[in-house]
Amino acid sequence: MTHNVPAARAEGLYKVYGYGDTAVAALKGIDVAFNQGEFTAIMGPSGSGKSTLMHCMAGLDAATGGKVYLGDTELSSLKDRDMTNLRRDRLGFIFQSFNLVPTLNAKENITLPLDIAGKKVDREWFEHITQRLGLDQRLKHNPSELSGGQQQRVACARALVARPEIIFGDEPTGNLDSNSSSQVLSILRAAVDEFDQTVVIVTHDPKAASFADRVIFLADGQIVHELQSPSTEQVYSTMARLEELI
Numbered sequence: 264m265t266h267n268v269p270a271a272r273a274e275g276l277y278k279v280y281g282y283g284d285t286a287v288a289a290l291k292g293i294d295v296a297f298n299q300g301e302f303t304a305i306m307g308p309s310g311s312g313k314s315t316l317m318h319c320m321a322g323l324d325a326a327t328g329g330k331v332y333l334g335d336t337e338l339s340s341l342k343d344r345d346m347t348n349l350r351r352d353r354l355g356f357i358f359q360s361f362n363l364v365p366t367l368n369a370k371e372n373i374t375l376p377l378d379i380a381g382k383k384v385d386r387e388w389f390e391h392i393t394q395r396l397g398l399d400q401r402l403k404h405n406p407s408e409l410s411g412g413q414q415q416r417v418a419c420a421r422a423l424v425a426r427p428e429i430i431f432g433d434e435p436t437g438n439l440d441s442n443s444s445s446q447v448l449s450i451l452r453a454a455v456d457e458f459d460q461t462v463v464i465v466t467h468d469p470k471a472a473s474f475a476d477r478v479i480f481l482a483d484g485q486i487v488h489e490l491q492s493p494s495t496e497q498v499y500s501t502m503a504r505l506e507e508l509i
Contacts, residue, residue: 279327302451370393
Protein backbone atom coordinates (compact mmCIF):
# COMPACT_ATOMS: atom_id res chain seq x y z
CA MET A 264 0.00 0.00 0.00
CA THR A 265 1.39 3.42 -0.89
CA HIS A 266 1.89 6.14 1.68
CA ASN A 267 -0.43 8.63 0.00
CA VAL A 268 -3.52 6.51 0.76
CA PRO A 269 -4.63 6.97 4.39
CA ALA A 270 -4.43 3.79 6.48
CA ALA A 271 -8.13 4.30 7.27
CA ARG A 272 -10.69 6.98 6.61
CA ALA A 273 -14.36 7.79 7.08
CA GLU A 274 -16.58 9.88 4.81
CA GLY A 275 -19.87 11.22 6.13
CA LEU A 276 -19.95 8.53 8.82
CA TYR A 277 -23.27 8.21 10.64
CA LYS A 278 -24.12 5.75 13.39
CA VAL A 279 -27.60 5.61 14.86
CA TYR A 280 -28.61 3.25 17.68
CA GLY A 281 -32.27 2.31 18.15
CA TYR A 282 -35.30 3.22 16.02
CA GLY A 283 -38.00 5.85 15.79
CA ASP A 284 -38.49 7.94 18.92
CA THR A 285 -35.72 6.14 20.81
CA ALA A 286 -33.10 6.57 18.07
CA VAL A 287 -29.81 8.08 19.24
CA ALA A 288 -27.24 9.39 16.76
CA ALA A 289 -23.82 8.44 18.14
CA LEU A 290 -21.91 9.79 15.11
CA LYS A 291 -23.21 12.66 12.98
CA GLY A 292 -21.53 12.73 9.60
CA ILE A 293 -17.85 12.42 10.49
CA ASP A 294 -15.07 12.91 7.94
CA VAL A 295 -11.68 11.79 9.20
CA ALA A 296 -8.49 10.18 7.87
CA PHE A 297 -5.81 8.31 9.79
CA ASN A 298 -2.49 8.59 7.99
CA GLN A 299 -0.03 5.75 7.66
CA GLY A 300 2.87 5.81 10.09
CA GLU A 301 1.02 8.17 12.44
CA PHE A 302 -0.15 7.83 16.05
CA THR A 303 -3.62 9.35 16.60
CA ALA A 304 -5.51 9.65 19.88
CA ILE A 305 -9.30 10.12 19.97
CA MET A 306 -10.64 11.98 22.99
CA GLY A 307 -13.94 13.38 24.20
CA PRO A 308 -16.39 13.23 27.09
CA SER A 309 -18.40 10.10 27.85
CA GLY A 310 -21.03 9.52 25.19
CA SER A 311 -19.21 11.69 22.62
CA GLY A 312 -18.97 8.77 20.19
CA LYS A 313 -15.23 8.06 20.43
CA SER A 314 -15.55 4.29 20.98
CA THR A 315 -18.30 4.09 18.35
CA LEU A 316 -16.01 5.83 15.87
CA MET A 317 -13.22 3.36 16.55
CA HIS A 318 -15.56 0.35 16.34
CA CYS A 319 -16.93 1.53 12.98
CA MET A 320 -13.43 2.24 11.65
CA ALA A 321 -12.30 -1.24 12.73
CA GLY A 322 -15.30 -3.02 11.23
CA LEU A 323 -16.49 -4.16 14.67
CA ASP A 324 -19.70 -2.18 14.23
CA ALA A 325 -21.54 -1.40 10.98
CA ALA A 326 -22.08 2.24 10.06
CA THR A 327 -25.66 3.47 9.54
CA GLY A 328 -24.56 5.83 6.77
CA GLY A 329 -21.45 7.09 5.05
CA LYS A 330 -18.39 5.08 4.12
CA VAL A 331 -15.43 3.59 5.97
CA TYR A 332 -12.24 2.60 4.14
CA LEU A 333 -9.28 0.56 5.27
CA GLY A 334 -6.66 1.52 2.70
CA ASP A 335 -8.58 1.15 -0.58
CA THR A 336 -11.11 -1.34 0.82
CA GLU A 337 -14.60 -0.04 1.52
CA LEU A 338 -15.91 -1.97 4.52
CA SER A 339 -19.67 -1.93 3.91
CA SER A 340 -19.14 -3.79 0.63
CA LEU A 341 -17.62 -6.79 2.42
CA LYS A 342 -19.42 -10.02 3.26
CA ASP A 343 -19.21 -11.20 6.89
CA ARG A 344 -16.51 -13.73 6.12
CA ASP A 345 -14.40 -11.19 4.21
CA MET A 346 -14.80 -8.76 7.11
CA THR A 347 -13.63 -11.42 9.58
CA ASN A 348 -10.58 -12.12 7.41
CA LEU A 349 -9.83 -8.41 7.02
CA ARG A 350 -9.91 -7.87 10.79
CA ARG A 351 -7.70 -10.89 11.29
CA ASP A 352 -5.18 -10.17 8.51
CA ARG A 353 -4.95 -6.39 8.41
CA LEU A 354 -5.82 -5.07 11.87
CA GLY A 355 -4.38 -5.35 15.37
CA PHE A 356 -6.41 -4.72 18.51
CA ILE A 357 -5.50 -3.76 22.07
CA PHE A 358 -8.41 -3.50 24.52
CA GLN A 359 -8.70 -2.21 28.06
CA SER A 360 -9.35 -5.74 29.31
CA PHE A 361 -6.34 -7.58 27.99
CA ASN A 362 -8.40 -10.37 26.36
CA LEU A 363 -5.71 -13.00 26.88
CA VAL A 364 -6.55 -16.70 26.87
CA PRO A 365 -5.94 -17.82 30.49
CA THR A 366 -4.95 -21.39 29.56
CA LEU A 367 -2.25 -20.29 27.09
CA ASN A 368 1.16 -18.96 28.08
CA ALA A 369 2.42 -15.55 26.96
CA LYS A 370 4.14 -16.87 23.84
CA GLU A 371 1.02 -18.82 22.75
CA ASN A 372 -1.18 -15.77 23.37
CA ILE A 373 1.10 -13.60 21.24
CA THR A 374 1.14 -15.98 18.27
CA LEU A 375 -2.54 -16.96 18.55
CA PRO A 376 -3.86 -14.76 15.69
CA LEU A 377 -1.19 -16.13 13.34
CA ASP A 378 -1.81 -19.70 14.50
CA ILE A 379 -5.55 -19.30 13.85
CA ALA A 380 -4.83 -17.87 10.40
CA GLY A 381 -2.46 -20.77 9.69
CA LYS A 382 0.42 -18.36 9.13
CA LYS A 383 4.08 -18.74 10.01
CA VAL A 384 5.50 -16.67 12.82
CA ASP A 385 8.45 -14.52 11.74
CA ARG A 386 10.91 -15.67 14.46
CA GLU A 387 13.22 -12.68 14.14
CA TRP A 388 10.34 -10.20 14.38
CA PHE A 389 8.79 -12.13 17.28
CA GLU A 390 12.08 -12.03 19.21
CA HIS A 391 12.55 -8.35 18.39
CA ILE A 392 9.16 -7.25 19.71
CA THR A 393 9.17 -9.51 22.78
CA GLN A 394 12.61 -8.20 23.75
CA ARG A 395 11.55 -4.61 23.04
CA LEU A 396 8.53 -5.21 25.30
CA GLY A 397 10.64 -6.81 28.03
CA LEU A 398 8.74 -10.09 27.73
CA ASP A 399 11.55 -12.42 26.62
CA GLN A 400 11.86 -13.86 30.17
CA ARG A 401 8.07 -14.22 30.65
CA LEU A 402 7.06 -16.18 27.56
CA LYS A 403 6.40 -19.44 29.44
CA HIS A 404 4.19 -17.72 32.04
CA ASN A 405 0.39 -17.88 31.95
CA PRO A 406 -1.56 -14.60 32.25
CA SER A 407 -2.37 -15.31 35.92
CA GLU A 408 1.39 -15.24 36.66
CA LEU A 409 1.85 -11.81 35.01
CA SER A 410 1.14 -8.31 36.32
CA GLY A 411 -1.49 -6.16 34.60
CA GLY A 412 1.26 -4.19 32.84
CA GLN A 413 2.90 -7.39 31.61
CA GLN A 414 -0.44 -8.75 30.40
CA GLN A 415 -1.07 -5.57 28.42
CA ARG A 416 2.43 -5.81 26.93
CA VAL A 417 1.57 -9.37 25.83
CA ALA A 418 -1.57 -7.91 24.20
CA CYS A 419 0.64 -5.28 22.47
CA ALA A 420 2.98 -7.97 21.18
CA ARG A 421 -0.02 -9.95 19.91
CA ALA A 422 -1.23 -6.88 18.01
CA LEU A 423 2.23 -6.22 16.53
CA VAL A 424 3.33 -9.74 15.65
CA ALA A 425 1.32 -9.99 12.42
CA ARG A 426 2.51 -6.51 11.28
CA PRO A 427 -1.03 -5.21 10.75
CA GLU A 428 -1.77 -2.15 8.64
CA ILE A 429 -3.29 -0.41 11.62
CA ILE A 430 -3.47 -1.03 15.37
CA PHE A 431 -6.58 0.10 17.23
CA GLY A 432 -6.42 0.55 21.01
CA ASP A 433 -9.61 1.07 23.05
CA GLU A 434 -8.47 2.66 26.34
CA PRO A 435 -5.34 0.46 26.20
CA THR A 436 -3.97 1.98 29.42
CA GLY A 437 -7.33 2.23 31.20
CA ASN A 438 -6.56 -0.53 33.74
CA LEU A 439 -2.86 0.21 34.27
CA ASP A 440 -0.86 2.13 36.85
CA SER A 441 1.10 5.12 35.54
CA ASN A 442 4.39 3.22 35.20
CA SER A 443 2.88 0.34 33.19
CA SER A 444 0.82 2.86 31.25
CA SER A 445 3.96 4.78 30.18
CA GLN A 446 5.64 1.54 29.11
CA VAL A 447 2.72 0.54 26.90
CA LEU A 448 2.49 4.02 25.36
CA SER A 449 6.25 4.11 24.72
CA ILE A 450 5.89 0.82 22.87
CA LEU A 451 3.03 2.16 20.71
CA ARG A 452 5.12 5.28 20.03
CA ALA A 453 8.07 3.08 19.03
CA ALA A 454 5.80 0.96 16.84
CA VAL A 455 5.06 4.12 14.84
CA ASP A 456 8.58 5.60 14.87
CA GLU A 457 10.63 2.41 14.44
CA PHE A 458 8.27 -0.08 12.76
CA ASP A 459 6.27 2.42 10.66
CA GLN A 460 3.01 1.14 12.15
CA THR A 461 -0.20 3.15 12.25
CA VAL A 462 -1.77 3.43 15.70
CA VAL A 463 -5.17 4.85 16.70
CA ILE A 464 -6.26 4.83 20.34
CA VAL A 465 -9.31 6.01 22.23
CA THR A 466 -8.31 7.44 25.59
CA HIS A 467 -9.58 9.74 28.34
CA ASP A 468 -6.07 10.29 29.71
CA PRO A 469 -4.35 13.53 28.58
CA LYS A 470 -0.93 12.05 29.39
CA ALA A 471 -1.65 9.08 27.09
CA ALA A 472 -2.83 11.46 24.37
CA SER A 473 0.42 13.44 24.62
CA PHE A 474 2.29 10.42 23.18
CA ALA A 475 0.33 10.81 19.91
CA ASP A 476 1.20 12.82 16.79
CA ARG A 477 -2.27 14.30 16.81
CA VAL A 478 -5.38 14.27 18.97
CA ILE A 479 -8.91 14.41 17.59
CA PHE A 480 -11.59 15.68 19.98
CA LEU A 481 -15.17 14.46 19.68
CA ALA A 482 -18.21 15.98 21.30
CA ASP A 483 -21.81 15.03 20.67
CA GLY A 484 -20.94 12.74 17.74
CA GLN A 485 -18.86 15.31 15.85
CA ILE A 486 -15.18 16.23 15.56
CA VAL A 487 -14.87 19.63 17.22
CA HIS A 488 -11.11 20.15 17.48
CA GLU A 489 -7.73 18.71 16.58
CA LEU A 490 -4.23 19.18 18.02
CA GLN A 491 -0.89 18.34 16.37
CA SER A 492 2.10 17.19 18.49
CA PRO A 493 0.13 17.92 21.67
CA SER A 494 1.51 18.47 25.15
CA THR A 495 -0.35 17.08 28.18
CA GLU A 496 -1.22 20.69 29.15
CA GLN A 497 -2.72 21.47 25.73
CA VAL A 498 -4.86 18.34 25.92
CA TYR A 499 -6.08 19.25 29.44
CA SER A 500 -7.01 22.79 28.44
CA THR A 501 -8.77 21.62 25.25
CA MET A 502 -10.78 19.03 27.23
CA ALA A 503 -11.78 21.79 29.66
CA ARG A 504 -12.97 23.98 26.76
CA LEU A 505 -14.82 21.28 24.81
CA GLU A 506 -18.25 22.55 25.82
CA GLU A 507 -17.46 25.93 24.20
CA LEU A 508 -16.21 24.26 21.02
CA ILE A 509 -19.48 22.46 20.27
